Amino acid sequence: MKTRGFTLIELLVVIVILGLLLTLGSKGLRAARINARKAKAHVEMKAIETGIMAYFNKYGKLPAPDSCQGLEDYTDSATIITVITGKDEVLNPAKIVFLEPQGEPVGVFLDPWGVPYQVVLDTDYDGTVDIMGATAGRKTAAVSTGLYDATGNTNDVIFSWH
Template identity: 40%
Template sequence: MKNLTGKSRGRRGFTLVELLVVIVIIGILASLMVGLSGTASRKMRESRTRAELVAIETAIGAYKSKFGHYPPCNPKDPALNSLYYELTGCLYSPARKTFRDPKVGTVMKVQAIKEHFGVEGFINTARSERELKQFYEPTAKTVSRISEEHGDDDSAEGPKKHHADEVHVLCVPVPWPLERDDQPVRHHGKVAKGVNPWRYVVGQSVVNNIGKYDLWAEIVVGDEVLVISNWRKETFSREQLSRYYKKKKRN
């Protein structure tokens, strides 16, 4: 029907109150999305870490079945342990008294091993690769190389490149944030940025799994450091970690 007055009806715009309501609703939805995204990211990190925890526990169990004891730990530093070498195996030369990593070819003497890992050598060794017992297959995400020759821009992931003085450690599949000041590992006094190793304690120093071993990971989620361990099913804050283990952290 035509407008008899000859005037067209103008469209009614939003009032200020209506605009404010819409803005508030958008803000609420955005905050919910951010919260859900953060929760999903945390669960994904925890899931990946727990899966790797089970894999390492399985490897340690197979190691114990073979040798009758658990792999040794570093009595001075749970984070700088020799699990990588014990679970993947090393070639030993009795004549030279050296240990060679068959994956990258680096050679270490007993003194260097003692300085790095607090042990007199590696137990899981053989004279040929055919004789080696490999209990764990590391990937680029689960092993990091540490060397004083590495610069800050040199990625530490994986065993591809190597230097004569480098060592390898099993790492959590969630890297340590580069911007944090509390980097877990030092090598020859130099901070190994981004390296997030598995912490491992066995023997009389064990606090939780008496008679066995304590194995745990620390991951950063936001501003909080969370612990995933083999003695508690749930994830917990690092503030709840044993004071004894906190004292063993390197300064």
């Protein structure tokens, strides 16, 4: 009794089909990972904004030095994060933790790509903030540039208000 095996052509066809399936699957998987990171960035930026507004409700001012209140928008993200994480005794004398980022940041809060978030405060109290060439009608805003830094595509800048 003679058993029939697979021909070389049949094996090559199967290999090509498997290769195509892996290629298509990896592109979809990559897009899903990017979308998950974008969603995480949005959640973290909302947490930053919520922490800033909780600080504002407690102290009646935005978390910036008094010398900057009433001047143009304040953009020292490291100071802002330090204040709302309760690590600045001067601007947050009660040491209230308004934001608890994962890990132990030293004045920074990193986006899912490992790049510090950019945060801006409306310290001139004109009702708008300007950041990365965009204007938003709000007291505070945050931006993630991690994906943009990786791709160079300006459409990959993630704004907290979009």
